[in-house]
């Protein structure tokens with residue numbers, strides 16, 4: 406039996422601890438293992454928040470041969486703590502860690518003897534081959550498996566991942582292994598309920614200095630065929646009564662031909678569906694937005710990041726404020742709401758640049774806007790640069806934030822709070838939110854002690 410789990414949420418720090426969405430990556434991993442004939446159980450401990458002792462009791466009862474844990478840089482310490490606790494109870498159980506931190510910083514995980522293997526990049530094929538090697542007593546075969554890393558004779562062996570070319574061979578995420586009824590299944594900016602997440606493509610062709618997803622998925626974009634996406638939507642509707650979807654892809658409209666085909670199929674199949682997606686301002690045009698709107702798209706999230714062309718260039722964003730304004734206009738014209746995010750505290754940014762971003766955000770008049778303090782994540786281009794220049798504050802073992810004569814992480818918190826207030830506490834924005842969320846939900850969120858934190862730092 407294989408147990409796949411997430412860790413509990415980090416208790417304090419710099420993380421978004423708001424709404425919990427089912428861990429779709431882990432559900433894909435589970436589905437691939439089930440397809441290969443393994444018995445799998447899942448624990449989304451980010452949701453269940455079981456203590457270390459409760460986890461020990463659970464593994465003592467289940468006696469898994471393998472435990473797979475998802476690890477992001479935010480949850481690294483908890484992942485190590487969990488692995489240690491499990492090994493104490495089941496010394497022969499193999500612990501495999503996958504996900505973002507395993508992909509970017511595999512050595513940091515393998516430095517802990519409790520972790521037997523890391524999986525780098527997409528997990529479906531690598532974990533299946535690894536599980537087959539472990540359960541058939543052929544562990545030496547794991548030494549050469551693509552995407553698998555382990556310790557041997559005092560050194561770490563890290564085999565580069567091979568990407569799955571035909572993504573349609575990946576089965577639908579194993580949603581049946583999670584207690585979906587415990588998730589609230591609502592998505593911000595989407596009236597339709599219940600709502601679920603889907604991830605339909607992998608990989609990014611752009612080179613933003615703050616993002617390292619290319620390392621996880623490669624720098625070409627692969628995706629499921631539009632037919633396969635429609636099949637999964639219909640499966641969600643039939644099994645779980647899904648009415649809304651959040652497509653959690655970096656750039657939903659990057660593959661224009663497939664996006665167009667998908668929207669046409671949504672319309673032809675008369676899917677009773679509303680959806681939200683993320684994309685870039687330079688990847689939309691009037692024709693496409695009109696089609697997306699007709700197919701049920703209600704809101705698009707755009708990363709605007711800054712109002713300054715100089716800063717946008719500096720961080721490798723390759724978009725312009727003019728493109729932002731055009732994209733927002735076209736969305737509004739086509740009845741699609743716009744949510745956007747800016748970053749505060751980018752390298753070479755000044756407080757004056759940040760004030761210009763606030764002014765620009767007000768001018769854009771988007772339906773939602775958040776200001777995130779820039780945190781450099783391991784292995785991204787800006788992370789390496791900060792390490793070299795030394796102009797940073799270390800937030801924890803891995804995370805860095807920019808430090809200049811003008812600002813540091815702590816002083817930016819005050820700027821973030823002020824921007825949040827100045828943007829959102831206007832009669833026009835309040836009315837928009839009340840209309841969107843209803844009076845009760847609006848009041849509940851405003852009164853919640855974490856309301857501002859969670860709204861601002863997603």
Ligand code: B12
Pocket residue numbers: 409414419420421422424425426427428429430431433434472473474475476477478479480501502503504505506509524526527528529532602604615616617618621653654655780782783862863
């Ligand atoms: C959607 C998303 C979110 C959503 C929710 C995700 C969810 N489903 O719970 C929200 C908005 C909540 C979110 C929040 C945050 N996110 Co986010 N998010 C993403 C995004 C865009 C997609 C993630 C995703 O679901 N991908 C689709 C699935 C299929 O892929 P996957 O989860 O990576 O899983 C595959 C592999 O990783 C691997 N795998 C995963 N787990 C395991 C486990 C095992 C055992 C194995 C073998 C393999 C394996 O196999 C899977 C299938 O191939 C990514 C960027 C990206 N393109 O990946 C960032 C990303 C994951 N987020 C990131 C960050 C930093 C955050 C925040 C910390 C931001 C913040 N400041 O608060 C928070 C914290 C999240 C948390 N609580 O832990 C970083 C992580 C970097 C890092 N080093 O950890 C990423 C990579 C973006 C970036 N900066 O480049 N996020």
